Amino acid sequence: MEKAFSNLEESLKNTDDKIESITWRLESFEKEFPSGENQDSVMELIQTVSEITEDYLNLRKEMQEVQQIQKELTDSLKSKVSHVQKQYMMLKERVIQSQAYKDSKERK
Secondary structure (H helix, E strand, C coil), X not given: CHHHHHHHHHHHHHHHHHHHHXXXXXXXXXXXXXXXXXXXXXXXXXXXXXXXXXXXXXXXXXXXHHHHHHHHHHHHHHHHHHHHHHHHHHHHHHHHHHHHHHHHHHHC
C-alpha cells in the first residue's frame, strides 16, 4: 500500500511539473500574442490551469493526510500485535508449567 502511495505521489509530482510547464508556456504565448481575443483565451486557460493546480495541491495535501493516518494505524497495529504476541507467549508458558506440574504430580 505504501508503494502505491509512493507511486501516486510521484505521479502527482510529475503532474505538478507538467502544470507548471503549461502555465509557463501559456504565459509566454500571451506575451508573444497580446491581441484581445487571444489574450482573453490565454487568460481563461491560465485561470483553468490555476484552478487545476489548486485542486492538485488540495489532493496532494489530502493524500499526505491519508499517508499520516495510515502510518499511525500501522504503528498502532504493530504495537497491538506485539502486545498480543507477548501475552500469548506468557499464557503458553503458564500452560506448559501447569502441564509439567500435573505430570510431576501424576508420577508420584
